Amino acid sequence: METHRNFQTLKGKVAIITGASRGLGAGFAYELAKRGAKVVATYTSPSSEKLVKELSDKIASLDPPSxxxxxxxxxxxxxxxxxxVRQAVAAFGSQIDILVNNAGMEVDKSHADITTSDFDSIFYLNVRAPLLLLQVVKPYLPSSGGGRIINISPVGARCGFKNLSLYCASKAALEGLTRSWAAELGERAIRSMRLTLDPFKVILMSEVEGDNDMTVMGSVCTIPITELFLQVVTSRMGQHIPVIGM
Incomplete structure (x- = not known):
């Protein structure tokens, strides 16, 4: 068990994080749990099951545990x-406070080589899934307000990168959804926000434990990305928070 107690600013909250078996998703899940949130960590591949089990065990060993x-x-x-959502409600009850759309995929191909199957795979995961998740999560968001919908997006959504046109286009679409959701959900005091990663390639150096500084193409972001993420979670206003320079 960790030797220091964590501030329980999110005690009683329930958070769903997609793509939470490793990297940023695992880091986000752990930071939310440190602050008292109960976490639903989604993953896709059988090889990720062990990683999620390790994450769950680490969260259970927190002081106080989550x-x-x-x-x-x-x-x-x-x-x-x-x-x-069915499994989240079965495990933690009928309120969901935070949805983090972190899962995403890319295909490294020139525009000339992209297939309709590539298009469907990228847009189904990166665009359609966040929309469907919002639709099924919304009835469980706090009726008194305070829910958070957080979409993770790369700077490529606005800059573009060679052979990554599908990925960048899908994330640009997600940014459009984020802005529109902010307008639609604001009357219920639900915040729709995005955290932009800059530049496209990021490596979380110590995915869950240790220092969470982020290496960005050879340079180091001196503000831990998880701290920026927590600013989004606790913000009272829908907003866009860039990691660097946007």
Whole structure:
């Protein structure tokens, strides 16, 4: 068990984080749990199951302990969002406070080589899944307000990168959804926000434990990315928070 106690600013909250078996998703899940949130960590591949189990064990060893369940779900399947929410409600009750759309995929191809299957895979996961998740999560968001919808997006959504046109286009679409959701959900005091990673390639040096400084193409972001993420979670206003320079 950790030797220091963590501030329970999110005690009693329930958070769903997609793509939470490793990297940024695992880091986000752990930071929310440190502050008292109960976490639903989604993953896709069988090889990720062990990683989510390790994350759950680490969260259970916090002082005070929190809870994390893993949900295996292929978010390209339109039935997966409803199943994620079903398991979240079964485990933690009928309120969901935070949704983090972190899962995403890319295809490294020139425009000339992109297939319709590539297009469907990228847009189903990166665009359709966040929309379907919002639709099924919304009835469980706090009726008194304070829910958070957080979308993770790269700077490529606005800059573009060679051979990554599908990925960048899908994330630009997600940014458009984020802004529109902010307008639609604001009357219920639900915040729709995005955290932009800059530049495209990021490596979280110590995915869950240790220092969470982020290496960005050879340079180091001196503000831990998880701290920026927590600013989004606790913000009272819908907003866009860039990691660097946007």
């Amino acid at each position: 809870e994390c369940i893993g949900v295996k779900a292929d978010l390209k399947d339109e039935s997966s969002p409803a199943e994620i």
